[in-house]
Each structure stands twice: as C-alpha cells, then as structure tokens.
Amino acid sequence: VEAVSGSFVEPILHVDMDAFFVEVERLRRPELRDRPVLVGGLGPRAVVAAASYEARTFGVGSAMPMVEARRRCPQAVLVPPDQTEYRAASELVFDVLRSFTPLVEGLSVDEAFLDISGLRLHFDDPLSIAEAIRRSLKKEVGLPASVGCATNKFIAKIASDDAKPDGVLRVPAGTESAFLSPMSVRRLWGVGEASFAGLEVLGISTVADVMAATEASLRHRLGESLGRHLWELAHGRDERPVVPRSAAKSISVEHTYPRDLTSDRLIEDEVFKHCNALSGRLVRAGVRARTVTLKVRFGDFTTITRSLTIAGGVKHGNALWDVSRTLLERIDRAGQGVRLLGVAGGELNATSEPRQLSMTDEGRSAAATAAEQVRARFGADAVVPARLAQRPTIERRADDAD
DNA sequence: TCTGGGGTCCTAGGACCC
DNA sequence: TCTGGGGTCCTAGGACCC
Numbered sequence: 001v002e003a004v005s006g007s008f009v010e011p012i013l014h015v016d017m018d019a020f021f022v023e024v025e026r027l028r029r030p031e032l033r034d035r036p037v038l039v040g041g042l043g044p045r046a047v048v049a050a051a052s053y054e055a056r057t058f059g060v061g062s063a064m065p066m067v068e069a070r071r072r073c074p075q076a077v078l079v080p081p082d083q084t085e086y087r088a089a090s091e092l093v094f095d096v097l098r099s100f101t102p103l104v105e106g107l108s109v110d111e112a113f114l115d116i117s118g119l120r121l122h123f124d125d126p127l128s129i130a131e132a133i134r135r136s137l138k139k140e141v142g143l144p145a146s147v148g149c150a151t152n153k154f155i156a157k158i159a160s161d162d163a164k165p166d167g168v169l170r171v172p173a174g175t176e177s178a179f180l181s182p183m184s185v186r187r188l189w190g191v192g193e194a195s196f197a198g199l200e201v202l203g204i205s206t207v208a209d210v211m212a213a214t215e216a217s218l219r220h221r222l223g224e225s226l227g228r229h230l231w232e233l234a235h236g237r238d239e240r241p242v243v244p245r246s247a248a249k250s251i252s253v254e255h256t257y258p259r260d261l262t263s264d265r266l267i268e269d270e271v272f273k274h275c276n277a278l279s280g281r282l283v284r285a286g287v288r289a290r291t292v293t294l295k296v297r298f299g300d301f302t303t304i305t306r307s308l309t310i311a312g313g314v315k316h317g318n319a320l321w322d323v324s325r326t327l328l329e330r331i332d333r334a335g336q337g338v339r340l341l342g343v344a345g346g347e348l349n350a351t352s353e354p355r356q357l358s359m360t361d362e363g364r365s366a367a368a369t370a371a372e373q374v375r376a377r378f379g380a381d382a383v384v385p386a387r388l389a390q391r392p393t394i395e396r397r398a399d400d401a402d
Numbered sequence: 403t404c405t406g407g408g409g410t411c412c413t414a415g416g417a418c419c420c
Numbered sequence: 421t422c423t424g425g426g427g428t429c430c431t432a433g434g435a436c437c438c
Contacts, residue, residue, distance in 0.1 A: 068403040108438045
C-alpha cells in the first residue's frame with residue numbers, strides 16, 4: 001500500500017532518550033554501567049533528576065525527593081547533575097536527528113518529534129528509519145533511545161513510552177483505538193494529578209471511559225482547551241504538525257535554598273544575584289525581556305508571583321534589579337521564611353515601539369556586553385557587581401546566622 | 403515521600419477603549 | 421441615566437511536561 005500511496009501511513013516518529021542524564025554520565029564513567037544510579041543534588045531538598053533502570057526497580061523515579069530515593073535504594077551511586085554536559089550531549093543527539101530530516105521538533109533536551117514523510121525515497125518503511133536513527137545515536141553519540149512511530153504526534157509519544165527501554169514500537173494506522181482504549185487517562189498528554197482527580201469525579205479512569213463520555217462534560221470539568229484536546233486525543237485524533245523549535249519564549253533563574261531565608265537583606269541579595277544571572281543569559285541570547293516576573297515560595301510551599309511589563313524591555317542586571325526591587329516591595333511575607341526565589345524574563349524581544357536610548361543606556365549595554373565577554377573567557381566569577389563582591393557565600397551566612 | 407529547575411500553556415478578572 | 425458588547429492588554433495563579 002505504501003509503495004503506491006507515495007507516503008508513509010505512519011509519518012511521525014517520537015524519539016526519546018533512555019534515562020538520558022544517567023546514560024550521559026555512563027559515557028565518561030563506564031563503571032556506572034549495570035549499577036543503580038541516581039542523578040540529582042545532595043542537599044536536604046534535592047530531588048531525583050534521573051534514575052537508571054536498575055534503580056527504578058526499587059521504586060525510585062524522577063522528581064522523587066532524594067532522601068526518599070536513597071531510603072528505597074541505598075546501594076545507588078549518586079551523581080551530581082552536570083547540565084553543561086547534558087546540553088552538549090543533547091546537541092549531538094539533535095545533530096543526528098537533523099541528519100535524517102530538518103523536520104525535527106525538540107520537546108526537551110532528550111526528546112523530539114520527527115516528520116519523516118520526506119524520507120519516502122530513502123527508506124521502505126518507518127520502522128527501518130526508526131532503527132537507523134537508533135543505530136546512529138548509539139554509534140555517533142553512544143546513547144540508547146526508544147522510538148515510537150504512528151500516524152500522529154500524540155500516539156507516537158505514547159508508543160515510544162511503551163517501547164522503553166531501548167526499543168521501537170509502531171502503532172499501525174487504524175489500530176489507534178484498540179491501542180489506547182485500555183490505557184489509564186493519566187497517560188494522555190496533559191492529564192496530570194489535578195485533571196486525573198477531576199476525571200475520577202466523572203467516573204473516568206481509562207481512555208475508553210473518555211470515549212464514552214461527552215465532549216461537553218469534559219469541557220465543563222477540565223476547561224475549554226483541555227476538554228476538547230482530551231476528547232480528540234482519546235479518539236486518536238491529533239492534527240498538530242511537527243514544527244521545528246522556535247526561540248525560547250521566556251528565560252528564568254530560580255533557586256531553592258537548603259534552609260528558608262529570613263533576612264530581608266539576604267533575600268534582596270539573592271534576587272540581585274538572580275537578576276545578574278538572568279541578564280547574562282538574556283545578553284547571550286541577544287534578547288530583551290518585556291516582562292519581568294519575581295517568584296517567591298514561602299516555607300509552607302505557597303508560591304506567589306509578581307510581574308511587571310516594561311514597554312522597551314530590559315536586559316541589564318541593573319535594570320532587572322530596578323524592576324525586581326519594585327516587585328519585591330509588593331510582597332508581604334508576614335514574617336514567613338522564603339524557600340525559593342526566582343526571576344524570569346518573558347515576552348522576549350517583543351519590543352514593538354521604537355525605543356529612545358539614552359547615553360547611559362548605551363553605556364550600560366556596552367558594559368553588559370563587555371562583561372559577558374570577560375565571563376565567557378575567564379569564568380562566571382571574573383566580573384561581578386560591586387554589591388556582590390567580597391561577600392561570603394549564602395551557605396556560610398546561613399550557618400553564621402545561628 | 404515534604405516536594406528542583408527550566409520551561410509551556412491556559413484561565414480568569416480587571417482596566418481600558420470604542 | 422445604574423448601564424451593552426465587543427476587543428486588547430496586563431497580572432496572578434496554576435496545571436503540566438521533562
């Protein structure tokens with residue numbers, strides 16, 4: 001049929017790297033092979049970033065508090081995360097994927113959709129492409145991947161999940177309903193803890209239940225967008241095309257402290273640090289942020305945000321700090337300790353109106369760019385704002401506070 | 403089990419305008 | 421004069437994903 005139809009019946013692939021962070025670590029530390037490995041921080045509030053399949057048999061999974069993971073699997077080897085290394089590996093992975101087709105849509109560092117319609121003349125069927133990609137990834141990057149292959153994105157994603165680890169699964173066109181209906185709704189894209197609970201109220205727990213429900217009841221319970229989306233997905237329909245990733249829409253920096261911060265001066269210093277870190281990333285990305293959002297999570301985990309739109313956009317540490325300080329003033333912490341602080345820049349480069357630059361702006365811009373160049377060459381600490389120079393680290397101060 | 407850091411998208415209310 | 425029906429923008433919060 002495919003030979004005469006001129007295109008694949010299942011033209012969408014979902015490629016998902018297996019235990020990505022763990023496998024990247026194993027590339028440089030072969031002794032980690034075949035052993036339970038946990039990638040994650042070591043602090044009291046750290047969570048598991050990635051668990052090897054050996055560790056998963058002990059009931060350990062991503063996002064689990066590290067303390068609990070170690071309780072369940074004490075023999076696991078702990079490895080601190082190295083995001084720089086993972087990003088580098090990710091670029092190699094995407095290079096391989098793009099060598100097959102330019103129609104690659106990254107979802108995160110370690111997974112992507114591919115539209116393989118254009119490979120009709122080079123391969124007999126989608127499965128051979130999936131296997132060729134897996135071989136290339138293993139040969140060129142040294143990492144295992146699983147691939148799902150289907151008529152649309154959503155089915156392909158579930159298929160890759162079923163194929164794990166280190167496998168391939170094709171869901172033939174026409175068999176989508178049989179494939180999906182026995183599954184828990186929890187596996188549908190967009191159904192998390194909250195929606196799952198909402199669906200339970202409607203007596204819905206499987207995809208078959210969703211199919212039996214009415215679209216109106218779903219929309220009422222889950223909201224317009226998710227309700228409709230779910231209804232379509234449950235019937236195996238998903239028209240979304242594979243669109244190569246566009247630029248980031250927001251950039252953020254946040255940090256959870258080992259112990260809650262209680263000093264205003266300390267809180268301001270940390271926000272100021274975030275502003276400068278964020279500025280570095282904005283400058284390197286060559287964008288300005290038109291909205292700035294300050295995020296505060298209190299000791300009891302309640303989280304609030306305050307944001308402001310700046311017509312011309314901002315990118316320098318000082319400008320971000322000016323805005324952040326205003327936002328900070330709008331927060332009443334009522335004596336509560338602060339667990340997390342974050343600063344985010346949104347609506348990147350969305351500046352439409354012409355901006356009148358003052359001499360000081362120009363000077364600042366040049367200074368920020370120069371500072372970034374120095375940091376690129378001599379390290380992140382080579383140039384720091386005066387406010388942060390010669391001050392002890394936050395950990396030290398937290399201890400001293402006692 | 404006491405919950406990271408980086409993102410995306412959706413909802414809802416209010417201000418404001420015509 | 422106690423009162424419409426849009427539309428857009430901004431802000432805050434939250435769900436969800438890896």
